[in-house]
Amino acid sequence: MTTTHLIEQIHKKQSFLCIGLDVDLNKIPKHLLNEEDPIFAFNKAIIDATHHLCVAYKPNTAFYEAYGIRGWKALEKTINYLNENNPEIYTIADAKRGDIDNTSTMYAKAFFEDLGFDSVTVAPYMGKDSVEPFLAFEDKHTILLALTSNQGAFDFQTKTVNGVELYKQVLETSKSWRNSENLMYVVGATKAEYFADIRKIIPDSFLLVPGVGAQGGNLQEVCKFGMNDSIGLLINSSRGIIYASQGDDFTQAAASKAEELQVQMKEELQRYSS
Numbered sequence: 001m002t003t004t005h006l007i008e009q010i011h012k013k014q015s016f017l018c019i020g021l022d023v024d025l026n027k028i029p030k031h032l033l034n035e036e037d038p039i040f041a042f043n044k045a046i047i048d049a050t051h052h053l054c055v056a057y058k059p060n061t062a063f064y065e066a067y068g069i070r071g072w073k074a075l076e077k078t079i080n081y082l083n084e085n086n087p088e089i090y091t092i093a094d095a096k097r098g099d100i101d102n103t104s105t106m107y108a109k110a111f112f113e114d115l116g117f118d119s120v121t122v123a124p125y126m127g128k129d130s131v132e133p134f135l136a137f138e139d140k141h142t143i144l145l146a147l148t149s150n151q152g153a154f155d156f157q158t159k160t161v162n163g164v165e166l167y168k169q170v171l172e173t174s175k176s177w178r179n180s181e182n183l184m185y186v187v188g189a190t191k192a193e194y195f196a197d198i199r200k201i202i203p204d205s206f207l208l209v210p211g212v213g214a215q216g217g218n219l220q221e222v223c224k225f226g227m228n229d230s231i232g233l234l235i236n237s238s239r240g241i242i243y244a245s246q247g248d249d250f251t252q253a254a255a256s257k258a259e260e261l262q263v264q265m266k267e268e269l270q271r272y273s274s
């Protein structure tokens with residue numbers, strides 16, 4: 001999906017919500033465990049109940065890999081279900097990959113060609129030749145980790161090298177990579193005070209912003225400093241939506257949590273368009 005199409009969907013749905021499909025069999029309603037494929041059954045129910053409120057879904061591959069072959073099959077069924085039934089939805093494989101070039105190419109093929117995701121998250125630590133193989137897929141987006149939501153972000157990302165913070169060097173340097181117009185960046189919602197500086201370096205790029213909900217990030221603060229003329233934000237919540245209830249009402253509870261965020265997003269869109 002192109003960025004133009006994504007922006008159209010944001011305006012149409014008055015939402016820049018991304019729902020994280022981080023499925024943990026210990027947290028889903030017990031009755032689903034009797035299904036042939038409980039992970040897919042859960043995802044299908046969540047997608048059917050929430051797709052009108054969000055523009056993107058982000059399965060984190062860890063939650064599928066943890067269940068071996070049946071997890072990977074459930075991931076494949078989930079992306080196929082989305083692509084067939086909700087082609088207007090933007091899809092993110094949250095896999096945080098990146099390796100030497102020929103290996104990165106195989107990772108890119110796995111998520112873009114075999115599974116058919118619109119984008120994949122990639123770690124920048126191995127540099128240009130580890131990221132460009134993802135960018136070689138010109139009709140896809142590569143979402144580079146810039147400033148992550150966790151405490152460990154301060155271990156390396158905010159450290160200065162030659163007087164400039166490492167995450168700023170990632171942003172600046174990546175702009176010179178081949179097909180860099182297809183880059184998006186991960187910036188944690190818990191780091192709202194950094195968004196103004198980040199926007200000085202990458203004013204136009206889309207940011208994937210996890211960390212509202214369970215991690216305590218603030219949506220309004222992120223919008224204040226992170227929104228640009230094309231909105232430029234995809235704000236993710238996983239646990240806060242999909243585990244809103246573990247009872248029979250789990251789909252209604254998830255939809256109601258998603259709607260709470262969508263209503264706040266609509267207010268922000270109106271505020272910044274006026």
Ligand SMILES: O=C(O)c1cc(=O)[nH]c(=O)n1[C@@H]1O[C@H](COP(=O)(O)O)[C@@H](O)[C@H]1O
Binds near residue numbers: 188214215237
């Ligand atoms: O790349 C990510 O999506 C990501 C980056 C980051 O800095 N922090 C972060 O929480 N994430 C992911 O975003 C999701 C957040 O989930 P919740 O905290 O449950 O909303 C998880 O899948 C994380 O792996």
